[in-house]
Amino acid sequence: MAWSMTLYYPFEHVAFTGWVVPKFSRQFVDENRWSAISCRFWSIYIVSDFASSVLKLKELAKRREKVAREIQSGSITENEAETKQSDIAKQAKLQKLHLARCSFFLLPAINWSLPKWATDPLLPESIVNSLMLAEAGTCIYQSFYT
Numbered sequence: 001m002a003w004s005m006t007l008y009y010p011f012e013h014v015a016f017t018g019w020v021v022p023k024f025s026r027q028f029v030d031e032n033r034w035s036a037i038s039c040r041f042w043s044i045y046i047v048s049d050f051a052s053s054v055l056k057l058k059e060l061a062k063r064r065e066k067v068a069r070e071i072q073s074g075s076i077t078e079n080e081a082e083t084k085q086s087d088i089a090k091q092a093k094l095q096k097l098h099l100a101r102c103s104f105f106l107l108p109a110i111n112w113s114l115p116k117w118a119t120d121p122l123l124p125e126s127i128v129n130s131l132m133l134a135e136a137g138t139c140i141y142q143s144f145y146t
Contacts, residue, residue, distance in 0.1 A: 001049060001052065004048065009038075014034045015034035015035035015038060032116075032119075035117075036114060036117055039113040042113075043109040046106050046109055049102050050102040053095045053099050054099070057096070057099075060095065063088050064085070064088050093145070094145065097138055097142045101142070104132070104138065108123070110122065111123045
């Protein structure tokens with residue numbers, strides 16, 4: 001995940017330079033091309049982040065099973081079990097929200113990764129904006145939940 005962001009930012013900065021200083025950079029930089037390349041690395045990050053959250057959910061399921069075994073064996077009290085179970089449930093909910101955010105990000109990232117994303121986009125602007133609004137709403141809900 002870190003490598004994808006390490007590659008994303010330099011390409012995005014080159015594209016940004018093309019947008020901010022168009023007269024100077026127009027002869028050196030095709031900003032839409034550089035932005036598309038950077039978004040490919042961002043897409044890799046999103047897919048990796050999604051996979052990471054799936055693995056975290058599997059780990060939380062194992063922790064939930066472990067707590068259930070501890071309850072059956074009587075090695076922890078009911079209060080300890082409730083505390084552990086509520087902590088696991090909270091972490092699982094946060095991971096599910098994060099999966100939703102990754103899902104909302106993925107289609108716009110793919111759209112912006114295409115070579116002619118600015119002139120011939122895969123998705124209409126209204127759909128891209130709706131997905132990004134849904135991601136922002138999920139992010140706000142997630143931030144208040146924690």
